[in-house]
Amino acid sequence: MSSTIAWYREGGPLMNVVMLVGLIGVAILLERFYVIVLRAKNNGRRFIERVIQLVRAGKVEEAIKECAGSSAALPDMGLVILRSRSRDEGDLQHVAGAASLSALPRLTRRLQYLPALATAGVLLGVFGTLRGVDRALVSTGGGASSAAGIAAALAPTGLALLIAVILVLGRAYLVSQSESISEEIHEFSARLINALIDRPDVRLGHR
Numbered sequence: 556m557s558s559t560i561a562w563y564r565e566g567g568p569l570m571n572v573v574m575l576v577g578l579i580g581v582a583i584l585l586e587r588f589y590v591i592v593l594r595a596k597n598n599g600r601r602f603i604e605r606v607i608q609l610v611r612a613g614k615v616e617e618a619i620k621e622c623a624g625s626s627a628a629l630p631d632m633g634l635v636i637l638r639s640r641s642r643d644e645g646d647l648q649h650v651a652g653a654a655s656l657s658a659l660p661r662l663t664r665r666l667q668y669l670p671a672l673a674t675a676g677v678l679l680g681v682f683g684t685l686r687g688v689d690r691a692l693v694s695t696g697g698g699a700s701s702a703a704g705i706a707a708a709l710a711p712t713g714l715a716l717l718i719a720v721i722l723v724l725g726r727a728y729l730v731s732q733s734e735s736i737s738e739e740i741h742e743f744s745a746r747l748i749n750a751l752i753d754r755p756d757v758r759l760g761h762r
Contacts, residue, residue, distance in 0.1 A: 599739040683711030
């Protein structure tokens with residue numbers, strides 16, 4: 556621990572700026588994880604089949620109760636479509652389209668900040684390293700002390716690269732989760748409309 560603290564201090568004041576960028580990125584990651592994974596996601600396949608089965612059995616009120624029992628994205632979509640009470644395909648598609656315009660942006664909001672913060676952190680780290688190298692060379696004029704100064708100057712870039720890896724991998728995971736939810740929403744809305752107008756079901760994604 557003491558060696559890590561010493562390494563951090565040797566990196567200079569720019570380490571604090573890089574760390575601040577990293578903390579902002581991690582805060583966004585945690586907020587997006589809560590919204591996408593903990594709130595918006597549920598057991599989509601089981602939920603879809605359960606609601607479609609209820610609707611095709613004429614138990615629309617039970618299907619509504621099933622959707623009302625969760626705040627995830629799929630139940631919200633089902634609730635909007637089922638409560639429309641319409642059985643016209645065009646009307647149902649308009650309702651589903653309007654609902655998706657509200658639901659889908661919530662899944663991708665602020666995700667683009669993460670690669671921007673990762674890039675900004677790396678650029679700041681490189682800037683800090685260049686400043687540190689310049690100071691080490693100017694103040695020492697070469698030799699062992701110069702090598703030690705250059706080694707210390709690498710700290711901002713090292714920290715920035717570590718933060719960038721966390722943000723990039725975190726964003727990749729969240730994007731994959733949001734895309735999975737979006738696909739389930741599109742499938743669910745299409746199959747639910749087919750069930751309401753008594754059209755044959757197409758089970759997407761089944762083997």
